[in-house]
Amino acid sequence: MIVFDTSLVIDGVKVHGKKGETILEVARRYGINIPTLCYVENLSNYGACRLCVVEIRKGLRNPFLTASCTYEIQDNLVVNTKSERVVKARKMLAELLVASAPNVKIAQDIAARCGIKQVRFKMEDNRCILCGICVRMCHEQMGGKALGLVGRGIDRKIRMPFDKRPKECLLCRGCEFVCLGIEIPCQGIKIPGELCGRCLRMDEMPYCCPLGSFGCSCEHNPLASDSRLRNSRK
Ligand code: SF4
Numbered sequence: 001m002i003v004f005d006t007s008l009v010i011d012g013v014k015v016h017g018k019k020g021e022t023i024l025e026v027a028r029r030y031g032i033n034i035p036t037l038c039y040v041e042n043l044s045n046y047g048a049c050r051l052c053v054v055e056i057r058k059g060l061r062n063p064f065l066t067a068s069c070t071y072e073i074q075d076n077l078v079v080n081t082k083s084e085r086v087v088k089a090r091k092m093l094a095e096l097l098v099a100s101a102p103n104v105k106i107a108q109d110i111a112a113r114c115g116i117k118q119v120r121f122k123m124e125d126n127r128c129i130l131c132g133i134c135v136r137m138c139h140e141q142m143g144g145k146a147l148g149l150v151g152r153g154i155d156r157k158i159r160m161p162f163d164k165r166p167k168e169c170l171l172c173r174g175c176e177f178v179c180l181g182i183e184i185p186c187q188g189i190k191i192p193g194e195l196c197g198r199c200l201r202m203d204e205m206p207y208c209c210p211l212g213s214f215g216c217s218c219e220h221n222p223l224a225s226d227s228r229l230r231n232s233r234k
C-alpha cells in the first residue's frame, strides 16, 4: 500500500506525496502542469534544462527558484509553478535554448509557448540540445553504456569513447528513438534571423504549407488524403 506521508501546497492546493518523490512527480499526479524538456518518466532525473523551474517558500527562508524534477518534497513546502519570477526565468531559459538550437523543433515549440518572437542572443545552429536523454536511455534502459557527455560549457557534447563505436553499443538505436533533436522542425518560410512564427501571419505567405506537411488537409497540400476535409474548406 502506498503511504502518502508528506503534505505540501502547490499553487494554493494542498497536495500529498510520499518521501522521495519530487515536486514535479507530485504536481503531475494532481494534474498541475509544469513544462519540462529533459525529464522522461522511468529515466533518472537529470535537471539540466531547468525549464521545470518553480518558486519555493520554505519556513522563514526567502523564496527561491529550483528545478522541480530534482527537488524532493518536504512537509509544509509552499510551491508556486507560475509566479512572475518563474515565468520570467522560464522565458529566459527558453530564449537561450532557441538561440542555441533555432532549427530544433522542440526548441521552437517551447519558445513559441513562452511567447518569444525575437531572440536577443547570438543565434547558433546546434542540432543537439544536450538534454542527455540518449545517454540515460543507453545506460539505464538498453544496458549499452556506450554514450556520454564530455566537455564543459560551449564545448559540451554527446560522444562515444574516443569517437568510435565501442563494443558495448548494441546497435539497438534506443538513443535515436528518444532523441529530441531528430524531429523535423517547422518548414515554414523564415526570414534569416527571425524565429519561426510566420504561420501566425498567413496573409504574408504565398502558401500555408510550402512543403505540404503531414497532417495538413488543406487544398495546397499534395499529401493530404482526407478529401472530405479538403472539400469542406472550399
Ligand atoms: S545504439 Fe548503442 S549508443 Fe545507442 S542506445 Fe543502443 S547501445 Fe546505446
Ligand code: SF4
Pocket (backbone or CB within 6 Å): 127, 128, 129, 130, 131, 132, 133, 134, 135, 158, 178, 179, 180, 181, 182
Ligand atoms: S543527441 Fe538528442 S537525445 Fe542526446 S542530448 Fe542531444 S538532443 Fe538530447
